[in-house]
Amino acid sequence: KGQLAICRGIEVGHVFYLGTKYSAAMGASYLDENGKSQTLEMGCYGIGITRILGACIEQNHDARGMIWPEAIAPFTVVICPIAYERNAAVREAADRLHAQLQEAGMDVVLDDRGERPGAMFADWELIGVPHRLVVSERGLAAGTLEYQHRRDEAPTSVRLDGVLAHLRQRSQS
Incomplete structure (x- = not known):
């Protein structure tokens, strides 16, 4: 129903879903609303500082620099x-x-x-x-x-x- 636009871009940050892979290995858990132990679901993120600078330069330059x-x-x-x-x-x-x-x-x-x-x-x-x-x-x-x-x-x-x-x-x- 909507329109999809395809544009060039650069990844400056990302998020990864880790699930229970590491929390299960570490025994990291919490008690849910029923008092039952549940393994934590984990995620991580990263911000590419050098990528941000590169993207900034790519968007803000001319023939002189x-x-x-x-x-x-x-x-x-x-x-x-x-x-x-x-x-x-x-x-x-x-x-x-x-x-x-x-x-x-x-x-x-x-x-x-x-x-x-x-x-x-x-x-x-x-x-x-x-x-x-x-x-x-x-x-x-x-x-x-x-x-x-x-x-x-x-x-x-x-x-x-x-x-x-x-x-x-x-x-x-």
């Missing part, structure tokens, strides 16, 4: 400072921003490896961190930084004093 949902992302925000080691203003602003976001309860990582911007961006796109903030000398001079959600095609400019509100708003969308 993974796109983690915030709930399971290793970090929700990455700060990519340009010339972190060579520019004191960039370093101080990035460190301050990192501390501010941590204090606000965000899972944030500061990329202080000293990589070129293109390499740094490519690494974080591959990893799939949802939000990227770029701190640069030019942006600081304008009182802004560059923001890009992992699903966005292009970055946008965000005022330094509005970063936290912007991240919270984008996290809800």
Whole structure:
């Protein structure tokens, strides 16, 4: 009477009915409503954590890499400072921003490896961190930084004093 839809899927959990095989061997029983001893019926279940991650990646990726949902992302925000080691203003602003976001309860990582911007961006796109903030000398001079959600095609400019509100708003969308 109903319609059956055939769809692709992945098993992320399973339940097995064991019956009385193990409970009988262990002598595990209970008294039923008549006071008669009955052997327990058993079952077990499993959740494949790695399968869940695999299914998540399969559903959330593009040509540049993974796109983690915030709930399971290793970090929700990455700060990519340009010339972190060579520019004191960039370093101080990035460190301050990192501390501010941590204090606000965000899972944030500061990329202080000293990589070129293109390499740094490519690494974080591959990893799939949802939000990227770029701190640069030019942006600081304008009182802004560059923001890009992992699903966005292009970055946008965000005022330094509005970063936290912007991240919270984008996290809800």
